[in-house]
Amino acid sequence: MPVKKRKKRRLGKSENGCVRRRAESKDHVWAWDFVFDHTTSGSQLKWLSIVDEYTRECLALKVDRSITSEDVIDTLAELFAMRGVPKCVRSDNGPEFVAHAIRRWLKQVDVETLYIKPGSPWENGYAESFHSRLRDEFLALEVFESLSAAARLTKQWREDYNHHRPHSSLGYVTPIEFAARCTASAPASPQPALQQHSGDYLTQPS
Numbered sequence: 001m002p003v004k005k006r007k008k009r010r011l012g013k014s015e016n017g018c019v020r021r022r023a024e025s026k027d028h029v030w031a032w033d034f035v036f037d038h039t040t041s042g043s044q045l046k047w048l049s050i051v052d053e054y055t056r057e058c059l060a061l062k063v064d065r066s067i068t069s070e071d072v073i074d075t076l077a078e079l080f081a082m083r084g085v086p087k088c089v090r091s092d093n094g095p096e097f098v099a100h101a102i103r104r105w106l107k108q109v110d111v112e113t114l115y116i117k118p119g120s121p122w123e124n125g126y127a128e129s130f131h132s133r134l135r136d137e138f139l140a141l142e143v144f145e146s147l148s149a150a151a152r153l154t155k156q157w158r159e160d161y162n163h164h165r166p167h168s169s170l171g172y173v174t175p176i177e178f179a180a181r182c183t184a185s186a187p188a189s190p191q192p193a194l195q196q197h198s199g200d201y202l203t204q205p206s
Contacts, residue, residue, distance in 0.1 A: 023053035069099035
């Protein structure tokens, strides 16, 4: 019997690209994406990155064996609680990003989803630029003996990137320095929605 194939969701369009929908302030547009590597034993490692397009801050850099749509929601909920809620999030059409649970939850907390045109990674250019630096300055240089080692090294690299690496597009100051000068556009986190998230979509994080 032939195997029935599942249809892929194609939600993106060029109007959602970073050129046409530019970030205008801190916490206006966050970009997210995935990047992959492996341990010395050959086990897959998967990183979720979330970047503020305006300040270039790396807001989250989560590494695990696998990262599901529920893990993405969990990471976002923690960020929203700490930082506030952005106006928009930009991504490609990866299954973790177009999952119904994510789209429903983001709509509930009033975050617009900007899905780029399929096959057009340059339309998520800030995430692509960040991943290029991540690969050149981190993944290409480090050997990951285990998931715990990867998590430790990832935390150190993110700290160095945000606090100690001047960025040419920011006038050669670090993302944290630049962000401190900016006025955020993000409202306070919608606590009822975040609390409902933990009950409706996944268990409360430990």
